[in-house]
Amino acid sequence: MARPVTVPAEHPAPAAPAVRHRGLFLALMCSVQFILLVGGTVVVVSLPAIRADLGLAPAQLQWVLTAFSLTFGCLLLLGGRSADVFGRRRLFLAGLFVFTVGSLLCAVASDAGLLIAARAFAGIGAAMASPAAMSLLTTVFVEPRERSSALGMWAAIGAFGATLGNVIGGVLTDMGGWRWIFLVNVPVCLLAFAVAFFVVPAIRPEHRQRLDAVGGLLVTLGVAALILGLTELQVYGAEPRTWGTLAAAAVLVGLFVVSQARGADPLLPLGIFRHRTSFAFLFVLLTAGVGIGAYYTSSLFMQETLGWSALRAGFAFVPWAATVAVTARLVSRNTHRVGPRLLVPAGLVLCAAGAGLLALGLDSSTGYAGGLLVPFLLLGLGSGAINVTCTVTALSGVPGRRHGVGAGALNSTQALGGTLSIAVVAVLTTIATERALAGGGSLTVSTLAGQRFALLVVAGVALAGAVLAAIVLPRRLAGPAQDDEDVLLARPPAAPLP
Structure with missing residues (x-):
C-alpha cells in the first residue's frame, strides 16, 4: 500500500x-x-x-x-x-x-x-x-x-x-x-x-497573473459614477440626473461583482472577503465616514458661523491630527495583544462621544478651547485607534500575493467612506436647516440646528457601529492568510491504494 x-x-x-x-x-x-x-x-x-x-x-x-x-x-x-x-x-x-x-x-x-x-x-x-x-x-x-x-x-x-x-x-x-x-x-x-x-x-510576482481588463473597466466606471453621483447630490440635490447617475453606478458595480465571481483570475478575488477579518473593510468605510463627516461640519461651522479664515480653521484641526498620529502609533504596538473586538468598538465610542459633544457645543459664541478642542481630541483618539486596527485586521485576511489588490480595496473603501459621508451630511444639514427656517428660525440659528442634527446622526452611526464591531470582529488576529490554491490539506485516502 x-x-x-x-x-x-x-x-x-x-x-x-x-x-x-x-x-x-x-x-x-x-x-x-x-x-x-x-x-x-x-x-x-x-x-x-x-x-x-x-x-x-x-x-x-x-x-x-x-x-x-x-x-x-x-x-x-x-x-x-x-x-x-x-x-x-x-x-x-x-x-x-x-x-x-x-x-x-x-x-x-x-x-x-x-x-x-x-x-x-x-x-x-x-x-x-x-x-x-x-x-x-x-x-x-x-x-x-x-x-x-x-x-x-x-x-x-x-x-x-x-x-x-x-x-x-x-x-x-x-x-x-x-x-x-x-x-x-x-x-x-x-x-x-x-x-x-x-x-x-524589486519583488517579482509569485504567480503569473493577468489584469482582468473587463473587471477593471467595470469597477472604474462604477466607482466613477458613484463619486459623480455623490458630488451631484451635494451640488444639485435629489434631482433626476443625480438618481440616474447613482442607478448607473449600482448597475456597473453589480456587473463587476458578477464578473469577479465568475472570472478565472478576477481583479478582486471575492475569496479575500470570506475570512472574518474582512469585516474590517466595513469599519474602514464607517470610520472614514464618521471622521470626515465631523471634519466637514466643524469646518463649515468655524468659517461660516464663527467667521474664521480657512487658514485659521486649518490650524484648529492640528490637535485632531496630532492625536490621530500619536494614538495610531501606540495602538499599532498592541493590536495583536488586545485584538480588534475591543479596540474598534472603543474607538467608535470615542468618535461618537466626540461628535455628540461637538453637536452640543455648536453655538455662535462657542470658543475653541471650550467647545471644539475636547471633541477634536476624542475624534482623534477614536480615529487613530480604528484606522490602525482595521488596516492590520483587513490585510491579515488577504494572502501575500494579493496584498496589492487588498491595499487598493482598503484605500478605495476609505476614499468612498469620506465621499459618501460628505454627501450624506450635506443633505442632512440642508433638510434640518430648511425645517428650522420653515418653523420661523433665523438663518444662523437654523444653520446651527442643521449642523447639530447631522453631527448627532454621525454620533448615532458610530454607536451602532460599535455594537456591530463587538459582535462580528474576531477577538484576536491569526497569522497571514493563504490562498486556497497554495494550501493542500492532508487527508488520508478513503480506501487502500494498490
Missing part, C-alpha cells in the same frame, strides 16, 4: 525580501503617502486665489477639487491589482513619476481646463503609487508585530497629512501664491524617486 503524502495545512509566513535600510524604506513609504494625501486636500484653502487668478466659474472650481479625488478613488483598486501583476516597485515608481508630472502641469496651468486635467492626471499617479506602497510595506515587514508597527506609522502619517493639507495650502498660498502648492511637490517627489531606486526591493 502506498503511503499517503502529508502536506502541511499552512505554509510558514514568506521570508521578507532583503532591504538594506529598513528604517529609510519605512520613512520613504510613509513620506510618499503623506505627499499623496496632502495632494488631495491642499487645494481647498487655495480655491479663492485660483478662482481670482484664472477666472473660474463655480462649477469649474468644484471640479478643481473633485478631479483628483475622482481619478484617485475610482482607480485605486485597479492600481492595487496592477501592483500584484506588474510588480510593486515598478508601479510605485511609475505612479510617483505620474504624480510628479501632474503636479508640475498643475503649477503651470493657464486655464481651468488644463488645471482640471492636470489634477485628474495627478490623481491617476496617486492611485498607482499608494496601494503599491502599502503592499510593499506588508511584503517587507512580515512579522505580525513588526507589520502592525509599520502600518501604524503609515496610518498615522497619512492621517496627519490629510488633515494638514489645509494648513500647508494656506501657508504656501500666502507666501508665494497658489501655484506653489503644486510646484513644491516636484523636487520632493524627485528626491523620493531617487531614494526609491536604492531602498525599494
Whole structure:
C-alpha cells in the first residue's frame, strides 16, 4: 500500500525580501503617502486665489477639487491589482513619476481646463503609487508585530497629512501664491524617486497573473459614477440626473461583482472577503465616514458661523491630527495583544462621544478651547485607534500575493467612506436647516440646528457601529492568510491504494 503524502495545512509566513535600510524604506513609504494625501486636500484653502487668478466659474472650481479625488478613488483598486501583476516597485515608481508630472502641469496651468486635467492626471499617479506602497510595506515587514508597527506609522502619517493639507495650502498660498502648492511637490517627489531606486526591493510576482481588463473597466466606471453621483447630490440635490447617475453606478458595480465571481483570475478575488477579518473593510468605510463627516461640519461651522479664515480653521484641526498620529502609533504596538473586538468598538465610542459633544457645543459664541478642542481630541483618539486596527485586521485576511489588490480595496473603501459621508451630511444639514427656517428660525440659528442634527446622526452611526464591531470582529488576529490554491490539506485516502 502506498503511503499517503502529508502536506502541511499552512505554509510558514514568506521570508521578507532583503532591504538594506529598513528604517529609510519605512520613512520613504510613509513620506510618499503623506505627499499623496496632502495632494488631495491642499487645494481647498487655495480655491479663492485660483478662482481670482484664472477666472473660474463655480462649477469649474468644484471640479478643481473633485478631479483628483475622482481619478484617485475610482482607480485605486485597479492600481492595487496592477501592483500584484506588474510588480510593486515598478508601479510605485511609475505612479510617483505620474504624480510628479501632474503636479508640475498643475503649477503651470493657464486655464481651468488644463488645471482640471492636470489634477485628474495627478490623481491617476496617486492611485498607482499608494496601494503599491502599502503592499510593499506588508511584503517587507512580515512579522505580525513588526507589520502592525509599520502600518501604524503609515496610518498615522497619512492621517496627519490629510488633515494638514489645509494648513500647508494656506501657508504656501500666502507666501508665494497658489501655484506653489503644486510646484513644491516636484523636487520632493524627485528626491523620493531617487531614494526609491536604492531602498525599494524589486519583488517579482509569485504567480503569473493577468489584469482582468473587463473587471477593471467595470469597477472604474462604477466607482466613477458613484463619486459623480455623490458630488451631484451635494451640488444639485435629489434631482433626476443625480438618481440616474447613482442607478448607473449600482448597475456597473453589480456587473463587476458578477464578473469577479465568475472570472478565472478576477481583479478582486471575492475569496479575500470570506475570512472574518474582512469585516474590517466595513469599519474602514464607517470610520472614514464618521471622521470626515465631523471634519466637514466643524469646518463649515468655524468659517461660516464663527467667521474664521480657512487658514485659521486649518490650524484648529492640528490637535485632531496630532492625536490621530500619536494614538495610531501606540495602538499599532498592541493590536495583536488586545485584538480588534475591543479596540474598534472603543474607538467608535470615542468618535461618537466626540461628535455628540461637538453637536452640543455648536453655538455662535462657542470658543475653541471650550467647545471644539475636547471633541477634536476624542475624534482623534477614536480615529487613530480604528484606522490602525482595521488596516492590520483587513490585510491579515488577504494572502501575500494579493496584498496589492487588498491595499487598493482598503484605500478605495476609505476614499468612498469620506465621499459618501460628505454627501450624506450635506443633505442632512440642508433638510434640518430648511425645517428650522420653515418653523420661523433665523438663518444662523437654523444653520446651527442643521449642523447639530447631522453631527448627532454621525454620533448615532458610530454607536451602532460599535455594537456591530463587538459582535462580528474576531477577538484576536491569526497569522497571514493563504490562498486556497497554495494550501493542500492532508487527508488520508478513503480506501487502500494498490
